[in-house]
Amino acid sequence: MTALNGQMMHMPLLISSLVRHAARHAGQTEIVSKRVEGDIHRTTWSGIERRSRQVAQALARLGCAEGDRVATLAWNGYRHLEIYYGSSGSGLVLHTINPRLFPEQIAWIANDAADSVLCFDLSFLPLVEKLAPALQTVRHLVLMTDRAHMPAASPLENLLCYDELVEAENGDYAWPVLDENAASSICYTSGTTGHPKGAIYSHRSTVLHAFGSAIPDAMACSGRDVILPVVPMFHVNAWGLPYSGALVGAKLVLPGPHLDGKSLFELFEQERVTFSAGVPTVWLGLLTYMKANDLKFSSFKRTVIGGSACPPAMMKTLQDDYGVEVIHAWGMTEMSPLGTLSRLTSRQDALPKDEQQHLLEKQGRVIYGVDMAIIDDEGRSLPWDGKSAGNLVVRGAWVIGSYFNRPESPLVSVDGEPGWFPTGDVATIDADGFMQITDRSKDVIKSGGEWISSIDLENIAMAHPAVHEAAVISAKHPKWDERPLLVVVAKPGAAVSREELLGFFEGKIAKWQIPDDVAFVAEIPHTATGKIQKLKLREQFKDYRL
């Protein structure tokens, strides 16, 4: 007989359904924002949904049609949230731009995305005034404030006032039934080489990501939570929290521009925040402030830390001294962004505490919806033994298949099966599925078929008392093809020899992994965001021979 269909209702997975759900079933739950204007603003999911409908009407009145891109340069706040839902919900494509990029990059990105409208916070008025002449497609500039805060004079022509635009609409608007595979938002990755590339998400991928990120093995979001996303709404859509927060009807606390320890701590306490998420550096500032003032949290229970690896000492301090559960997470823009989170399973219940802690420091297990593998340079999958390191590849419901405006496919094959996205990371996976990043693919040292992690070697070198900064790069080797070269900036006044440094590695790592040589330099080059520029370093040592 022929195939048979299920007889279920058709409910497309749309971003509008998230905010409708929150407004209908958690309508009185608060959305609290620390405004750029300086004060605290309070609304509810019901208020957000009503104003989002007005935003949809206002954008249509500005001439936006299905598929048009609406850009933002904005902090975490209720107006930004309204634009999230008002744009995507009405069939437009939200494009959150990272204001920390160089102005030329911002203009390049806005032009590549062909943004129609740019909405921005007061903080970014000087930036936009500078940018405006370079924006080739933007037809409307909307300042996200009220009439009272509009500038008396601005070189920008036809600068629109967000609150006025929104309040001119009556909200009598029904969310359209869109194709769930339609584009909903676009985020650009800031690659270290070449132009940024756009990841263009769909309604379906966003809703499935919201489901995946809400489950207990991921962020464990619930209606009982008060969520403060420290991660910016311009950084991979605040890791999806504006969506998962609506899915569960959580109270949201949006911190605006001030992310210093004092501002954050006061918001955490005033609003009884239970859950937060951000990169490691944010927690550093918060903990420093709390320690200096001998403060404790009264409601804060758990946090997701991602973006870069969380130092074990920070995990320990948060857990042991402040009673905050740390959930180590890994993902990337191309993954919406959540891939793995480090959460124990029933199989690890009986392990000693330090072995559990060791697992929690890894990047963790994938959520259902994502699959991963590690492969060698020929695309053969490697064993999940916790030791074999390989190129980490992923696939799944919220992983990109291709980049916006780029015809070439980024995907690779695993054991001949196509359709995997190469993350650019090198990782191990153990038998229980715990993944650990050991390096970036381009930084790993490939010595006679064996891979050596540059990060492992750097961590050891940095522990030497005479070392101020260390970087390990590959140097050409006649027999082994590549061997590790340790590049070191010594501490001022410290004297240390090549032999002493190389001897320092003994017993800490396998003999064949110890660097072959040390190069002492006065300075190691860094990117604008403080990362070591290994590309530049490799360039500098390209003629070096072991």
Add this chain to the structure above:
Amino acid sequence: MTALNGQMMHMPLLISSLVRHAARHAGQTEIVSKRVEGDIHRTTWSGIERRSRQVAQALARLGCAEGDRVATLAWNGYRHLEIYYGSSGSGLVLHTINPRLFPEQIAWIANDAADSVLCFDLSFLPLVEKLAPALQTVRHLVLMTDRAHMPAASPLENLLCYDELVEAENGDYAWPVLDENAASSICYTSGTTGHPKGAIYSHRSTVLHAFGSAIPDAMACSGRDVILPVVPMFHVNAWGLPYSGALVGAKLVLPGPHLDGKSLFELFEQERVTFSAGVPTVWLGLLTYMKANDLKFSSFKRTVIGGSACPPAMMKTLQDDYGVEVIHAWGMTEMSPLGTLSRLTSRQDALPKDEQQHLLEKQGRVIYGVDMAIIDDEGRSLPWDGKSAGNLVVRGAWVIGSYFNRPESPLVSVDGEPGWFPTGDVATIDADGFMQITDRSKDVIKSGGEWISSIDLENIAMAHPAVHEAAVISAKHPKWDERPLLVVVAKPGAAVSREELLGFFEGKIAKWQIPDDVAFVAEIPHTATGKIQKLKLREQFKDYRL
């Protein structure tokens, strides 16, 4: 400009992806079964997936083709789980039949579904021997056991041995990429009137339901959990736990046929069960056994109770005396089945304990994916004030649009908007979205435009010391159209008057809701499953006039 699509990978929501995920990322996690044969059997998610592939091969070898129905009459066990995944995963449609139905009903259901294969546990051999001649479409009978336990002689021709069929296959099978809207399983409701009706789920609805049921506001399933579904796998697919368990890679403990207090308690303790789900009566047996033997749980943390309302006293005992969190849930076969669960939100954090408890005793809030409304008999929506009672209607991603083999649509409109499924329940909803069932639609008494809950009146009457059983039905009334009639079976030896009983209601309920009359009877009719047959009772009193 024209609409723009997202550029995400295409990953259809298929049931095979659940078991593949569990096998790949929680492959060593155990599936423990108490077998019909009497012993404990241990396998893993990896083992389940491998055998499911063999089941898929075996079913294909038996001639099953995409869309064919594979029926089961089986307890909770690993073979049943293998058939779940082996059938649906390969494009066949799993049809779990409730063995507690009358044999004629089972035959009717199997014929209506046009089942091709029937797999059954040893316990049901006598039943199937009796049924077989009435099965019009079943081509193969498969006994779910090994060769050693096959009967020496059976009137059944060509009785097949499950383990032999499975073990004859090599497992070299790739799960097909199906349309996610294809049928995956079918469950029949046992209506009180007319023939049972089939709800036919899709892969998509099943996977979305698994996501929805795993989030913290629902069942909060994780890889840390050891889940023992007491709810049978023939009862709305064990409320989806075989799917959500795979989605999170939880350890499953499948209890087989023995659900008495002693058997369950021993399994809970031996396997360190953390989470369970079932109807109230199961917990009654378990608690009675534990109390009699002065036992406590060592790992059991929370349970979902649904199927019928959980008595507040049982909730209290489980929570206060045994430290088990009780999650009150409501749903129905037509909803896959989960609709609402009673979980507090941040808005209720500061409420006094007894007010929180009162909320937890309600049926609760919907999960994202489901929407609900209450309407009057004209389809107008009623306010969410916690007082107005109306017909409860639902819609959503895992709600049926129509019944199998039934051309007529069951759906109704709300304020003129079509597409809502009428649940047959009467409920109130409060401003925070907490729903409470107050009656069945057909049992509510409609008195002069006001609705009176028959359940409320019965609960009051049952509290009178002389009352053995009470049922309230509507009786025709010249002025008010309907008025409540209290039908009572007095306790043996007890004497109670009409006046005393009616007086007993005073102060307990609004005066206009007090029944108009009392009818004393020797017996109240019941269904096979012990429910009061109000239909028969109404028939019995159809000429009664107030």
